[in-house]
Amino acid sequence: MITLTEENYIKAIYHLSSNGEKTVNTNAIASAMQTKASSVTDMIKKLSEKNYADYKKYQGVTLTDDGRRVAVNIIRKHRLWEVFLVEKLNFSWDEVHEVAEHLEHIKSDKLINELDAFLEFPTHDPHGDPIPDKEGNFKHIEKIVLAKAEVGSTYKCVGVDDTSSKFLKYLDSNHIALGTIITVKHKEPYDNSIKLTLENSEIVVSQSVAKNLYLKKI
Amino acid sequence: MITLTEENYIKAIYHLSSNGEKTVNTNAIASAMQTKASSVTDMIKKLSEKNYADYKKYQGVTLTDDGRRVAVNIIRKHRLWEVFLVEKLNFSWDEVHEVAEHLEHIKSDKLINELDAFLEFPTHDPHGDPIPDKEGNFKHIEKIVLAKAEVGSTYKCVGVDDTSSKFLKYLDSNHIALGTIITVKHKEPYDNSIKLTLENSEIVVSQSVAKNLYLKKI
DNA sequence: AAATATTTTTAGACTAATCTAAAAATGTTT
């Protein structure tokens, strides 16, 4: 049996190593998990014994195939629950994360596969992140970050990097949502702020916003 | 903060004391929780410190108002999730219990109240048990057990006492579900078995079945 | 009411996950 805590560590390692392949160091996990490095060492030993991770002392960890499988399954569950919360239970995209953190640990294949069908097999969650299918395959979207978009081109908003409530509420208040059509009007060399037009408005966003918004050329 | 284990003990005490009022003894809790009496003693001390239970050594426990509030809230969540699983995710009534045991511990008022609304405020779960509303009020149904039904009368099936998969599958295979109309034809004095007619069939059920099926006169 | 049986509690130990503080290994500077 895999514990809730083990699942959370595996998920953290997966995210920190962008897909479980790169090695991740102890301190990075500690700060992601809001715990101490010594606790991390204990846990990665355990994950290694259970064959979810490969670990050599002082050299960091990588996930094994098993570990990656566990991680992808949790991500699948997390994102499907997020879709459910937004589409069926009137949650806004800045409210879903915390609840989904708990729902993702419920263990029932029937539950998650029926939920998937009930939601009509969504491919992306409310933040634009891809939802792996039953076999763990992601649907990849070509996307670029607003900070690197071309002046004069038109894009569709397809995702965010920062999923914090603060950032998502900022987007809401500026009428930016997934699917919003954006034209890049001007990039200010002084501070890298960007002027853009939306359906009915023109706004200027700072560089830190521009770094967290993903677009797709249309 | 209340832990998952504490919640499960509180729920067990509530069920064993039929509404949290009667005192419950240690061994009863131990067997309900599949644990040892010594563990129960430790836990009820803790529940007592946290003011969820009243406890005097060797005298058993009762729930406090706080404890009852916690129990009713968990039962509300459990039963709402059961309705969701059956109505939206194609679970059958014998499959829902185990998953609901986990879902019931997810803590989010918004989640559960929106779920309630999404399901259109159901008053009873798939086994006929009443679902408490936001304030903790149950909708009581007048019901009698089949074993005590009158020969010659007609009833509607409104609930079960035993919610085990075995019993529910037995009912399925005999085409008995919530809402099924039943007429009691004969009660055999020798073994208390009961002959009854359903919509299109006539069957004989044993006393142990008759003790676990709830009816309402129509 | 004394003897016996049952129930409940205590005492002490175990596991999972965490912590602090110190030791060991690795990395970086000069």
Added chain:
DNA sequence: AAACATTTTTAGATTAGTCTAAAAATATTT
């Protein structure tokens, strides 16, 4: 490459929940 800084690991303690085995209280039988 020696000195310093950082990162990682170890050692030992803590907490929640559990266990076994023995002691204490309560209940039942004769």
